Amino acid sequence: MSLLLGGGYAVPRAMAVAEGGLLTHELKASMRQAAQLVTQGAPLSTALADAGIANAVDLRLVRAGERSATLPKILDTLGDVHHAAFSVRVERAARLAEPLLLMLVGGAIGGIVLLMYLTIFDLTGAVR
Secondary structure, eight states: HHHHHTTTTTTTHHHHHHTOOOOHHHHHHHHHEEEEEEETTOOHHHHHHHHHSSSSHHHHHHHHHHHHHHHHHHHHHHHHHHHEEEEEHHHHHHHHHHHHHHHHHHHHHHHHHHHHHHHHHHHHHOOO
16 A cells, blocks of 8 residues: 555555455455545544554554655555564464474375385285
């Protein structure tokens, strides 16, 4: 949204475009509700609060951006903060999943080797 607002889009139009990038239906519905509130004349911070989209810190920053006419910059900063938090979560999940996947692959390879040896031992037992 920060790029759209910085480029001259009106807030409701920027929210409609940003809605297309949301992944869940719940978030899309909340964004639609917030856009309707903005269209009716509510400030962006109030609309986001009523729709339950932003947390308290985000709302305070958006309010500050509305008052100081630096909303695109504030939204860009919030995007960076949330991107960094998301990256940390993904990295933690990968750190947890990597050893589990390694053990799974090792177990599968070990099982295949064990089955090969059992087959070889059965063949050698049948020859005798």
